[in-house]
Amino acid sequence: MIMKPTPTRDGFGEELAAIGKVNPQVIVVSADLEDATRAEYFKKACPERFFSVGIAEQDMVGMAAGLASEGFTVVTNSFAVFLTNRAYDQIRMDICYNNLNVKLAATHAGVTVGEDGASAQCLEDFAIMRVLPNMKVVCPVDYIEARKATAAMLAEKGPFYVRFSRAPLPVLTDELTPFTVGKAHVIRPGKDAAVIACGAMVSEAVAAADILALEGLSIRVVNMHTIKPLDRDMVAACATETGALVTAEEHQCAGGLGGAVAEVLGQTVPVPLEIVGVKDSFGQTGTPEQLLQYYKLKAVDIAAAVRKVLARKRG
């Protein structure tokens, strides 16, 4: 069955509600954005285990810690900016330092947030979440993977940060596609260079591979849905087998997926790397498509980065 493009937040909300109905240990604490994050599907399914603390992200995360310390699996949710930036101290101290079973489900990250503008376009969440001990960081590629990622974060103990999309994303996987936290998935084989991407940028990377195929190039595309723990073996294998890497993410170039891959490359198989992302800039108002073009996050930009890295590979 071919699905139409769907926001990954829908996959989060539907899976959370489905699991909530059968698992009484799951609790959702919210800060008045459950309509936008789709956590409201859980609220409708399990109202007795849904609590809104109002517009108070720090309180949401702290209270989630208290509930989790008593054995519950607790899901918080908000826009990525408010969740990760506003409540950072609570995430670091209450969740990560205490290593509690609290999940942070974020939506509205990246420039594809669109018209709301820079304040809502979180471009630093991977960086600030992945430096925290005990935290796992996941960004599913599509609706189907979002359901799997939601089930995985609820099944695995400990802190999780998962970034879901507001924008509809093409569905690239199916029910049979393997999904394991920390294990990347090769979407398309190739030998001349590899593009390692996450979230919305995976479909752009596939389109870039199509463009480059017309030039006779064979480009591998990897869906790196888990930014932490990063699949180091996959990164090293791509480096060894293709000799040139490009990363692509809807995030600052600094500290995100590209940064994580660069850390592994530098310590394992150093090969040329180009990082496609936002270059030390805030976003702005526009349609998602206009913004992806402006910030050079489109397939043509990934293709250009691949040509550049191939030139460096040839020396």
Add this chain to the structure above:
Amino acid sequence: MPDKKCDVSTLKAMALQFRREILETLETAGSGHPGGSLSAVEIFVALYGAVMQHRPEDPSWDGRDRLVISKGHISPVTYVTLANFGYFPKEELKTFRKFASRLQGHVTMKTPGVEFNTGSLGHGLSYANGVAMAAKLKGKDFKSYCLMGDGEIQEGSVWEAAMTAAHFKLDNVCAIVDYNKVQENGLVSEIKGLEPLADKWKSFGWHVIDIDGNDLEKVIRAFNDFKVMKGKPTVVIAQTLKGKGVPFMELKSAWHGKAPNKEQLADALKVLY
């Protein structure tokens, strides 16, 4: 106490002994926080000696009352209390603030009896609300206590949590403000005053008990008053004295985060009351 409650004269003697051991522990460590430890001694003695259900031999006993030390820097009074009630050997107090010790600079769950790692102010009350909510969801009757400093409640997150506890009618939550009047750089009233403090909590929907927090009998009565309160959370505003018991430390911000040296310890023990 799990088995028997201590009588008041025993508890008063305990408070004096705790103060002595806090000072000795700090001197051995060479750093740490005396002021807010000494002010809170009666609160700890009351909670562990007369108020809370707890089992030192089984620190994670499910029926225990929970206490979060939101002002995590008062590790000296916390560790001295837990050691004296048998959570770990008193000898271990000598390892306070040393490498690989279970007695970290700010309280952590490495220490038997500590519920939650803290050290960044303004976190405990949200956590305590979560614990209290969990008790209600599970149908358990344990209580959730949260000890905060007076300077600490300048943190906005405290008031987010204050609104939440009242909204959800968490009558199993008891916040305690150790109102010792002094913070790191001076008097609370001069840095950013809290008054009218009781009115603030009342207007947030809390049951307020405003007492002399260094009067052991009044502290115990306040907690017993909390236990029977229905329909709203309780805050005990404990009017205390920073550095209580050592006259040259009292109301001095310099003793917020500085350990006494050998001579100062000797001087302090001579005048301790």
